[in-house]
Amino acid sequence: MISFEKPSPPSDDRRWKLVDRTMRQYGYAPDAVIQVLHTVQETFGFLDIDAMNYVAASLRVPLSQVYGVATFYHFFTLKPQGEHTCVVCTGTACYIKGAQDLLDAVEEVTGAKPGETSVDGKVSVLTARCLGACGLAAAAVYDGEIAAKVTPDAIKKQVHEWTDIVEEAAGSPPQGIPTTPPEGPAPQNPIIEGVTAE
């Protein structure tokens, strides 16, 4: 039995204790990768490379697996999100009741397409495949609160409350900044010193 020493967290941030607690709860089992990443994202808002490194080393799985999981599932994001999130449901029921119009309306105000954040970093626009709130189509989620039977005007009003981007009479607002998918550098392998993906 090779003795295993758990690595220390990437920083002194106290929030790592929450992540450690989840890992302890699952006995540092390699199959708990997704559960732990959920905790990391809940705690820090996104998964950065330090966090992925730390999780991989603690659960004794290759970093490639953690990175693979983080990029495979839609729920995880590798970039910090804006101050507010606006999720538009694009499930079938919402699509039939005009989810596309909602997305167009948000883009009109912020210039951000789904997966982007407005230039001032205030609003991240996301889409969900189905919120399971089909009875309330078209549905959206503002900062975690579900809104029912949303109209383009209502969503515009909400987004205006968050952002300072003013619609000019002529011309569109500035483009959004992509926040997903990840475009960061390929992760470096911590096991072999000095060897990077570049």
Place this chain on the structure above:
Amino acid sequence: MTHDELAEIRKAEQERKQKYKHKINVCMASGCLSLRSDLVKEAITKEVDKECLADSVLVSKVGCVGLCSQGPIVVLETKGEVREGITPEDAEAIIKSLGAEHDGGNSNELVDGVVLRLDSKFFTRQKKIVMEHSGLIDPDRIEDYIAVGGYESVLDVLTEMSPAEVIDQVTRSGLRGRGGAGYPTGLKWSTVAKAFSSSGEKFIICNADEGDPGAYMDRSILESNPHQVIEGMIIGAFAVGASKGFVYVRAEYPLAIERLKIALKQAEKFGFLGHNIGGTTFSFTVELRYGAGAFVTGEETALIASVGGQRGLPQQRPPYPAERGLFGRPTLINNVETLANIPPIIRNGGDWFAKIGTEKSKGTKVFSLVGKINNVGLVEVPLGMPLREVIYDLGGGIPDGRTFKAVQTGGPSGGCIPAEHLDLPVDFESLQQAGSIMGSGGMIVMDDASCMVDVAKYFMGFCKSESCGKCIPCRVGTVQMHAILERITDGTATMEDLGLLENLCGLAKNASICGLGQSAPNPVLSTLRYFRDEYRAHIEERRCPAGVCKFKNAGKDVYEEDLEVRDETGTSS
């Protein structure tokens, strides 16, 4: 926990409830909750306290009543009334109306919102087995569930039946998997029970990763009565000899997760989970695992990979999970609704269940009626009920005086059923013959303002982004099929494209590794089968009969446009 102890709890709880003269139930499933039904409950409770009626009026939070678009819903159980669209301001009037006898509506003038009688068609035409207690009990109180006979079946099974007898009852019931494929549950259970596990370990997984857009019955079951699912899991674990269970639930369902956690804690406290359940040698624990937003993880082999902390890539079958599943051990995977059917089957016997439904499809099915329909919500009906009855009698028909065009069943793996098939009895076989599937039970109703090509494009776009990328027919096929559908709605397609599309559909259907790719062409094939004229109108006349598609590239040089589109798809995604 023994039979006697359970009976004691049941009796005490029933007596506690009988004390009250009136019962007011406020729906707190996520639909009504997002319309702030919690404030409604608060207001009503306050009003009750103010009027000093706390001894005669019981206000409780309950799960889904089924009328999800009309929330917040309040049920006056003792008066047999369902009130829709209640606001906190209505609290006073509701309490006042309790005093008035029901006399054709004099008391109802006090309260805004529609009043529906519990004996109206919407409720009486349904037959509730899975949703029997939802909307009547508090999902966060195990005592409520015990009071309606909950956990009886577990103790019966553990103390009086052998695993073989349990499987026999399930086989006799004729229950088929409610996740969509309709595989006989009894057969699956006996396969897992017979499977050899070198370590003696077996697993049971409850598939609560409801990815189908437009279906939300699993969410509703978990939010309204999580204990029934847990009970089904315990019985299943006993029958196949599993020692550990997992519930794989979508992370997008925070309320369902929260209620599941509470329910699991309570079940453990009452001794239905853990060591030596019911004083027998049987031990069983349940762990929660969260999905992370991938549609493909509804496929059982991909789900196993995901529960094991990997990317959700499907594997070749055989070996089936029943032989070699999670961590290489025999694994039983059942959908939420399948497991929720188990306790009633054990309680009433398999033969009772087999009397409901059609010859090959037994029991009931929960459908979510969404889209262009008056009563958006959940209904549970016996299998074999004609589509027309589901849509017109229960769903209340099409709003705004428009005409019915098609109903889409089975999500991205299903197809559209046109008006000429409205008298079709809804069961596994008949839907398959009509070119669709039962799927998880989403029914998306479309009127004449919906364009079928656009709908097919929507579903193909869904499959394109949800394809896991493991096999080429699906990874590349969905992209190309989507590109052709884009061309059709942009007005640059030719009739040759349509032939190419059908060709690709056949390829993806026959060569993909898992159900996602194999069924991705279904929406296209079924719309081509029933609405070919719409495709023709798009391609030949550059006209969208429903007025949805914009034809933004119509009139440009088709050939150039073609090249450009091909180039785009070649470099994108």
